[in-house]
């Protein structure tokens with residue numbers, strides 16, 4: 001089985017990009033080890049702090065953030081990083097070619113129940129001669145991404161990765177300590193009968209999503225003429241992983257539960273990298289009204305509605321938004 005660096009080289013990645021991805025992977029291997037040790041490694045539970053999003057930080061959020069930040073900035077090829085857990089961006093080497101954004105720990109609420117969690121990252125080009133301390137350097141659409149991926153800390157530790165040459169899946173071989181290529185080209189089936197959405201928010205959704213899900217629930221007797229199954233892992237990384245493995249549609253739509261926070265998922269740390277992976281696997285990713293990767297960000301912590309997955313099912317959902 002091919003190792004990570006040769007697989008990346010075959011896809012045309014140069015030495016500096018490979019080194020950067022390897023440094024992200026090094027941090028994630030450490031996170032994977034600590035997660036695997038559970039209660040024994042003193043990483044579970046909450047801190048007394050809130051992050052910039054007003055969410056209580058788990059110990060693992062903080063540890064993962066520090067590991068990623070340190071190892072990424074040490075490469076010397078990174079001009080700045082932006083993290084879900086940092087109030088502002090963190091400057092690196094002014095000559096660095098790359099910017100890295102990450103959600104150090106996705107699915108934080110799953111940490112204490114030994115359920116699926118992961119790390120999501122995206123690599124963008126650094127504008128030449130820019131001020132590394134200026135957060136505006138990150139305001140690039142998802143189409144500018146050079147690479148994106150996630151590491152899933154599950155029964156096995158897996159990585160989905162794209163550099164724009166398809167989506168590949170790697171598995172961490174804990175006996176040798178590195179990632180091995182286990183799926184050369186991930187392909188999301190276009191048709192599905194499985195959806196993932198937090199149904200408890202149903203009454204707060206906008207009419208388009210209300211009607212779409214109502215029709216799915218009517219099953220064989222409804223306008224879709226087939227029964228649908230539902231899954232919800234409460235970690236985007238787990239739900240997207242399932243979709244990359246066997247198809248499905250995942251949605252975190254806009255809702256009015258808390259009108260000051262109508263959207264949940266973060267564009268730079270969650271929506272864009274996942275959209276890149278999904279599109280490179282033949283799927284579709286949209287807000288319901290526009291392609292996520294074409295959104296021009298206005299803020300590093302911006303949130304957006306997300307609908308992604310099997311091409312034909314996402315298209316069916318879009319018809320309700322056009323009505």
Ligand SMILES: O=P(O)(O)OC[C@H]1O[C@](O)(COP(=O)(O)O)[C@@H](O)[C@@H]1O
Pocket residue numbers: 055084103105106107108109198234235236237252
């Ligand atoms: O089930 P809920 O609470 O609606 O939210 C689940 C969503 O929240 C998130 O966990 C947010 O990510 P963080 O854990 O990084 O804050 C998504 O991954 C997931 O899709």
Ligand SMILES: [Mg+2]
Pocket residue numbers: 103105106107236270
């Ligand atoms: Mg997250």
Ligand SMILES: [Mg+2]
Pocket residue numbers: 061084103104105106107108
């Ligand atoms: Mg997080």
